Amino acid sequence: MATDSNTKKVALVTGSANGIGKAIVRKLASDGYAVVINDLEFNKEKAEAFAEELKAQGHEASVLFADVSDFEQVKSMVNSLERLDVMVANAAVVAPVDFITDDHIDGWQKTFDVNLKGHLLCYKFAAIKMIAQGWGGRIIGASSIVGRKPEPGRMTYSATKWAIRGLTQQAAYELGKHNITVNCYAPGLINSELAQQYMASSPQAAELMNTVIKSQAVGRIGEPEDVAQLVSFLASEGAGFITGQTVSIDGGIVFT
Template structure:
């Protein structure tokens, strides 16, 4: 196949020091994109390791630290991406956290923190990516992190579910607003993915397969479907491609069939 002489497209992935964010960043590098990666300052060494892998694939990498809940951090990160890599074509608003606690036991402070990271953070990433993409005038792809828990409420995950449902609504609304600019807005909704967050020391202690303790915590059968992060990054890879222009406003379940739309 002939090589294209057009400039490389540029992606920005938040929460990229580990887990889904890392997998997505590396997949986009495999797809030929230059990739800026973000996480909180305490994870800068992990980010540098991811950047080394991106560069090993022949792509440019840019390490950025910042808190997605802080508007100035998100704004400044986007400015740095544009200034150092030359633009922004794909925004992956991946950063997020969870808490497994009953609604009545969840403190207001815990609720606010989850809302700030999982919803305000996605909103800010969507906003500043959209502003830059409109300015560039070459379209773009904005992709956010929802969850299967954003499709159906789950016991002891009320705050997390609320944010992931909200990401779906935000994604749909912004998709309508940005359609005229040839910018699509979608989200991915993972089921049980075997990232580092799925593992627990009690897995080995109790003779369980990796992820078994967390499945028990969530009330899932031990043999319920699970997958590696690559199944999510492959979905994001397609949504980021130019040929995905006919998909927008969608939050796509990737869960082994445990829940259907």
């Protein structure tokens, strides 16, 4: 990925004030990127404290607030950057436990707006900027193990994560000629705020997650840093011939 060497490479990670996103930002900063932390305004204190922590460690870090489901906000966020080399569309929400036989679709629209539309907008505006820059880039999205293997009670969330895989393949097909690779990671159960929030939402959710843990070959819950290591590789020069792929990082739940 030949780049303009006059300025430092920039990586933007959405939903990165905490959890997996925060670990990804920390790893990319250690890789030498100028990192941009994105989150919603209600996470302002966390995001800004994290940026200050990184700066104190000698890294270049900034914060941009935007709702990834909002067309104009994502467009403005990306366009405000002087350059963009890596876009990590990490932001997501977890839907409540739901089944196809439920007599409601509570949470369906919000989950699709954030998880799927959010990825589309991040991919779209990152691609436009990277094409204009002329030296390529890396676009990386967040699928899930339930985007490969259904689990009980995950109907809405699973549907968004399957769709992200398709979106990633389509984007990779269109953008390869511009030296832009597009891939996504598919975590299993990761010890993050999002997973903890889901497990605490109901006894049923906790039971489902415990079943997942027992099914893993590795026999432990993943950590956000595990995912960050994978994203670091997908963003690297060494991953230049990998595109359109969804890489599982699940401790051995799905074998492909």
